[in-house]
Amino acid sequence: xxxxxxxxxxxxxxxxxxxxxxxxxxxxxxxxxxxxxxxxxxxxxxxxxxxxxxxxxxxxxxxxxxxxxxxxxxxxxxxxxxxxxxxxxxxxxxxxxxxxxxxxxxxxxxxxxxxxxxxxxxxxxxxxxxxxxxxxxxxxxxxxxxxxxxxxxxxxxxxxxxxxxxxxxxxxxxxxxxxxxxxxxxxxxxxxxxxxxxxxxxxxxxxxxxxxxxxxxxxxxxxxxxxxxxxxxxxxxxxxxxxxxxxxxxxxxxxxxxxxxxxxxxxxxxxxxxxxxxxxxxxxxxxxxxxxxxxxxxxxxxxxxxxxxxxxxxxxxxxxxxxxxxxxxxxxxxxxxxxxxxxxxxxxxxxxxxxxxxxxxxxxxxxxxx
Amino acid sequence: xxxxxxxxxxxxxxxxxxxxxxxxxxxxxxxxxxxxxxxxxxxxxxxxxxxxxxxxxxxxxxxxxxxxxxxxxxxxxxxxxxxxxxxxxxxxxxxxxxxxxxxxxxxxxxxxxxxxxxxxxxxxxxxxxxxxxxxxxxxxxxxxxxxxxxxxxxxxxxxxxxxxxxxxxxxxxxxxxxxxxxxxxxxxxxxxxxxxxxxxxxxxxxxxxxxxxxxxxxxxxxxxxxxxxx
Numbered sequence: 001x002x003x004x005x006x007x008x009x010x011x012x013x014x015x016x017x018x019x020x021x022x023x024x025x026x027x028x029x030x031x032x033x034x035x036x037x038x039x040x041x042x043x044x045x046x047x048x049x050x051x052x053x054x055x056x057x058x059x060x061x062x063x064x065x066x067x068x069x070x071x072x073x074x075x076x077x078x079x080x081x082x083x084x085x086x087x088x089x090x091x092x093x094x095x096x097x098x099x100x101x102x103x104x105x106x107x108x109x110x111x112x113x114x115x116x117x118x119x120x121x122x123x124x125x126x127x128x129x130x131x132x133x134x135x136x137x138x139x140x141x142x143x144x145x146x147x148x149x150x151x152x153x154x155x156x157x158x159x160x161x162x163x164x165x166x167x168x169x170x171x172x173x174x175x176x177x178x179x180x181x182x183x184x185x186x187x188x189x190x191x192x193x194x195x196x197x198x199x200x201x202x203x204x205x206x207x208x209x210x211x212x213x214x215x216x217x218x219x220x221x222x223x224x225x226x227x228x229x230x231x232x233x234x235x236x237x238x239x240x241x242x243x244x245x246x247x248x249x250x251x252x253x254x255x256x257x258x259x260x261x262x263x264x265x266x267x268x269x270x271x272x273x274x275x276x277x278x279x280x281x282x283x284x285x286x287x288x289x290x291x292x293x294x295x296x297x298x299x300x301x302x303x304x305x306x307x308x309x310x311x312x313x314x315x316x317x318x319x320x321x322x323x324x325x326x327x328x329x330x331x332x333x334x335x336x337x338x339x340x341x342x343x344x345x346x347x348x349x350x351x352x353x354x355x356x357x358x359x360x361x362x363x364x365x366x367x368x369x370x
Numbered sequence: 371x372x373x374x375x376x377x378x379x380x381x382x383x384x385x386x387x388x389x390x391x392x393x394x395x396x397x398x399x400x401x402x403x404x405x406x407x408x409x410x411x412x413x414x415x416x417x418x419x420x421x422x423x424x425x426x427x428x429x430x431x432x433x434x435x436x437x438x439x440x441x442x443x444x445x446x447x448x449x450x451x452x453x454x455x456x457x458x459x460x461x462x463x464x465x466x467x468x469x470x471x472x473x474x475x476x477x478x479x480x481x482x483x484x485x486x487x488x489x490x491x492x493x494x495x496x497x498x499x500x501x502x503x504x505x506x507x508x509x510x511x512x513x514x515x516x517x518x519x520x521x522x523x524x525x526x527x528x529x530x531x532x533x534x535x536x537x538x539x540x541x542x543x544x545x546x547x548x549x550x551x552x553x554x555x556x557x558x559x560x561x562x563x564x565x566x567x568x569x570x571x572x573x574x575x576x577x578x579x580x581x582x583x584x585x586x587x588x589x590x591x592x593x594x595x596x597x598x599x600x
Contacts, residue, residue, distance in 0.1 A: 031575040032568060034545070034552050041549050071578055077547050080437035082430045090451045091425060097455055100448035105489040106482060 025061060030068035040072040070196075157191040163203075166319020168295075173199070176210035177217065180296035183316045184238070204236040206296040209251075224276045224283070228253040233268075234293045247273040247288045257283050291337070300338045300346070307332040314365070318343045326369035328354070410468040414461050425454060428475050435476060438543060439483045449482045473554050480558065538574035545571060
């Protein structure tokens with residue numbers, strides 16, 4: 001039977017910060033712990049040693065701890081910037097001893113609200129000294145005015161890279177990640193990455209993620225999020241397809257779908273592909289052949305392509321419309337790989353294989369079946 | 371930069387003319403590695419460079435803090451100005467034992483802003499947009515993803531955030547934004563016991579937890595964190 005004192009001790013135990021209590025920590029305990037918060041905001045070597053060791057010893061608390069760290073770092077407050085002009089103006093008034101109009105409301109014990117008694121004398125020299133001091137302290141203003149930690153939200157620009165059908169591109173993100181962007185695709189990302197590297201994708205892209213263990217790289221696409229630290233993977237999320245897929249070439253990623261009802265996440269190993277069925281909202285894993293990501297090297301690949309698939313691929317790759325005249329006798333199951341092939345040469349090869357004729361017009365192609 | 375150059379200024383206490391050596395002004399750079407106690411003692415010792423150093427280091431921070439307390443920009447600027455004038459004028463009477471200049475200035479500014487606002491209240495006939503003290507904004511990344519989330523999710527997040535009281539938001543501001551300790555927060559918020567601060571923070575934090583659960587943004591980001599990459 002616990003004594004009254006012991007009961008009290010047990011109730012307050014969670015609120016007292018001792019090393020022993022940490023193992024019972026839940027998310028809210030991390031968020032309310034000043035040592036943890038200090039570490040989340042500014043990890044000094046001493047704090048780092050303590051918390052890394054502790055997390056190694058309590059791996060089951062890692063998730064809650066990282067969640068807490070994210071919340072602490074991402075809870076931002078309104079930031080009001082200042083200017084050099086304002087800084088100078090106020091300092092000048094201070095050195096002159098000129099109170100503002102608001103000063104009348106402040107009670108003083110000695111009731112000494114009057115301005116500097118010698119306001120007339122030596123005014124010129126006082127101003128000269130003030131200007132001197134301003135010149136020097138303007139250096140200090142730039143040293144101390146907060147820019148790094150507390151940036152204004154609307155200073156970050158959103159960058160949007162887009163390819164119409166028939167075009168592909170590649171570029172580098174602010175962190176050095178290299179992106180190959182496919183046709184009919186769009187990637188949106190911020191001009192500067194803060195605590196997390198988040199990008200949004202419509203269509204298809206191959207990412208070669210620059211390694212950064214403090215800042216996870218997350219691709220958000222059509223209802224699923226793919227997170228990696230430094231890996232290479234392909235994300236395919238076309239609005240007209242029923243699946244969103246993530247195919248991993250190297251490294252490690254975790255793919256998760258997020259909706260309110262259920263959280264499902266999948267870890268991928270190289271060679272594996274996660275497929276998210278948008279209609280059924282199901283996430284599954286399978287393998288994938290290397291053909292799947294050849295597009296980024298300019299290799300057009302057909303794998304057991306039916307006529308409809310073929311048309312769609314050609315339309316996207318070349319940005320042309322494909323018309324059909326007649327119908328094929330046999331069902332199509334076309335396999336082929338072409339590197340940097342022109343539309344003309346592609347159709348030439350196809351016409352041999354599939355016994356068709358073709359006509360190339362300005363923005364469209366006619367496939368004629370006999 | 372001639373060390374022999376002097377300028378005459380008026381001593382703020384006595385009104386007498388005194389000299390400011392040009393070298394004094396440049397020696398502000400020496401304060402960067404010193405403790406608050408040292409800087410404050412120098413300031414009390416009529417070291418003008420120390421005063422300038424304090425102003426330059428905390429000016430922007432005070433503007434930002436002031437704007438958490440009120441949206442009236444002029445009022446914030448006025449209070450900071452008057453506060454520093456008083457500091458300079460009354461330095462002899464100030465405490466010697468100042469381990470945290472930041473806390474000292476924050477307290478002084480808060481006290482002053484509250485008093486001025488209270489006493490200067492005028493009747494205004496035009497509509498003033500409601501000012502929320504210590505307003506929380508979701509982060510940049512949240513903005514990116516919010517475009518993808520359904521409207522009702524955003525509403526849920528905003529609703530959870532609005533459950534926080536002014537005091538709770540204020541406590542979180544000191545803890546997460548200004549990186550103050552519980553003792554400092556207790557002092558700044560004028561609470562009798564340090565556990566009152568902790569209780570306040572726990573209440574605020576539980577509201578944040580709800581936001582985490584409700585918002586698919588947070589669920590999306592943080593669930594992914596089960597990888598050993600801390």
